[in-house]
Amino acid sequence: MFNILRGFILSVAMLMLSFPAYSDEISREQIKGLDEQVQEIKSDVLGIAAELNQLEEKLLYPTNTQAAVFVSLVSGETFRLDSVEIQLGGKPVAHHLYSFKELEALQKGGVQRIYTGNVRSGEHDLQVFVTGKTGGGADFQKSERFKVSKDVGPKIVEISLAAQSITLR
Numbered sequence: 359m360f361n362i363l364r365g366f367i368l369s370v371a372m373l374m375l376s377f378p379a380y381s382d383e384i385s386r387e388q389i390k391g392l393d394e395q396v397q398e399i400k401s402d403v404l405g406i407a408a409e410l411n412q413l414e415e416k417l418l419y420p421t422n423t424q425a426a427v428f429v430s431l432v433s434g435e436t437f438r439l440d441s442v443e444i445q446l447g448g449k450p451v452a453h454h455l456y457s458f459k460e461l462e463a464l465q466k467g468g469v470q471r472i473y474t475g476n477v478r479s480g481e482h483d484l485q486v487f488v489t490g491k492t493g494g495g496a497d498f499q500k501s502e503r504f505k506v507s508k509d510v511g512p513k514i515v516e517i518s519l520a521a522q523s524i525t526l527r
Contacts, residue, residue, distance in 0.1 A: 415474070424512040425477040427452065427484075431464045432520040436493040439464065439519065443487040444473055451475060469516065477513065482506050486517055486524050493521070500524060 429442055439461055444452040452473035456464075464470065484504045492498055502524040506515055516527040 419474055419476055421512045422510050423476040423478060425473075425475055425508060426471055426512070426514050427473040428469050428514070428516045429454075429464070429472050430467075430469045430516055430518050432518055433467070435465070435520050437498070437521040438491040439488065440490045441488070442472060442517075442519075444517075445483075445485040445487075446473075446475075446477065447482055448485075472517075477508050479508050479510055482508060484515070484526075488519055488524060490521075 425446075427444055431439065439456050441453065441455045443450060443454075454470075454472055460470070482505070484506045485501065486504070487499070487501045489497075489499050498521070504526050506513070506526070518525045518527055
């Protein structure tokens with residue numbers, strides 16, 4: 359039994375010693391070629407994923423009923439935005455709590471899509487609730503109500519926030 363175990367260990371050791379010799383046979387060019395193929399496959403997969411996302415959005419939100427609501431900050435505003443809630447027709451459709459990075463992006467001119475959904479044609483009541491802190495550190499809450507008219511095509515609404523006002527564009 360001991361001889362069988364010893365023979366097994368010796369054969370495993372010989373196999374392990376032969377692996378480095380085999381790996382030397384694989385050239386750097388072959389490895390580089392494989393790496394390039396992997397990168398091509400990754401970019402193909404990312405392209406397919408982007409196309410699938412666009413297809414999904416077209417299926418879920420057809421252009422004749424699609425409505426999108428975006429949030430931006432007025433240039434130069436120093437207040438800290440904590441949260442935004444959107445109600446459409448008296449029903450909450452979106453609520454978002456802002457992180458420091460998101461607030462920083464908005465202050466640099468960024469725009470956030472807070473809601474995308476299906477809305478039938480006609481006039482709709484849009485209500486916006488905003489909470490935050492003023493530049494001096496005082497808490498504030500603000501709400502505004504707007505009438506939004508939706509036609510047959512897609513509707514895009516931008517809510518522009520300032521410490522003193524909420525406006526639609």
